[in-house]
Amino acid sequence: MPVRNALEALSLRPTVFLRSAWPWRSLAYLLGGVLLGSATILAVVGLLLAGTVLSVLVIGFAGYVATVLSGIVVARVERRRLRLVDEEELSDPHQPVPGKGLRAWLMFRLREQATWRELGYAMVSAGVLCWMDALVVFGTGYTVLGTLLAPLIIDDEPLSNTIWFTLAGIPLTVILAYPITAWAGARAAMARAILAPRDDRLVEVTRSRARLVDAFEVERRRIERDLHDGAQQRLVALSMQLGMARLELPAGSAAASSVAAAHDLAKQALTDLRELIRGVHPKVLTDRGLAAAIGEAASTAPVPVDLDLRLPGRLSPAVEVTAYFVVTEALTNVAKHSGADRAAVTAWTTDRGRLIVEIHDDGIGGADPAEGSGLVGLADRVAVLDGTVTLSSPEDGPTLVHVEIPL
Incomplete structure (x- = not known):
């Protein structure tokens, strides 16, 4: 099985893992994180100081703008560094600038969500992650060198004692390859989660x-x-x-x-x-629209159904079909399970571009989706269009099914 990142490499057999380049690539990635974080701290502090000192002048504002945009540079470097421990390329989330010139570029970039997400990553990287990288790298290096070079470092112990330190340092060096790789993989996963074009x-x-x-x-x-x-x-x-x-x-x-x-x-x-x-697929829905199709379904329902349909006309076919089958399924549930004497269907559209459908009955209530009443399938059908279904059905009723579907 091909290994594409450091975390997957940890699942390899020890002999295969230790002979691979993943421990060294992980170490290089963490060292680069220390350097990148240190450079980010120095650059941000310098830009903020410059902006503060020159705040009396117009050019002082440029220091603050540059601080915000520094995240773009950090993120670009991080995407290249990620290839050390994650072979899947991380694409740039920034969109092409529609206008020309520096002003157009600045205004467009400052309005992009990706710019602010990258600034957040730069701050997290400089404020937390690079210090953890340094702790892992230098802590590991100190432990390994301290044991392997014990005969040269320790003067007040017999040579026979310090040799035991050296011998213990060999397996310790092998063992420490695992936490280094694990932290590098976790670090890369965090960077990818923040910097990836998540949408x-x-x-x-x-x-x-x-x-x-x-x-x-x-x-x-x-x-x-x-x-x-x-x-x-x-x-x-x-x-x-x-x-x-x-x-x-x-x-x-x-x-x-x-x-x-x-x-x-x-x-x-x-x-x-x-x-x-x-x-x-009811033919009346295709020919005359949602209101007529709901009216026909209500006329054939086993219980009397009151209608209040305030629809602006024809909606998109997917929305009409989903809303229609929501109503028919809900009316079927009313007839089978509610013991209701009467039901009501209300439908309208909002200014936020959503279709609201409510099915109400005066039955015994206590509807439970887990009991196989068809409500789960109804919710799944609505979820396909990013809609939501809300059920209110206390014991002794009444029951209300509230559905919202984006237009």
């Missing part, structure tokens, strides 16, 4: 998830269209043919009974298919 992968995951949702809904519509225009039409034709054959056969004959049974089965299959089509 890049999240944005890509979000975008890919949105593409999957859109592709899934396109496929649902295709299936609904194929069932509606294909299988359903054939079942309608079959039902009509069986009905006509049923009329032509003598009443009470064996053939008439068989055809009547087949006719009834065809009608039942047609009814089942229509329910299936509605479950895959």
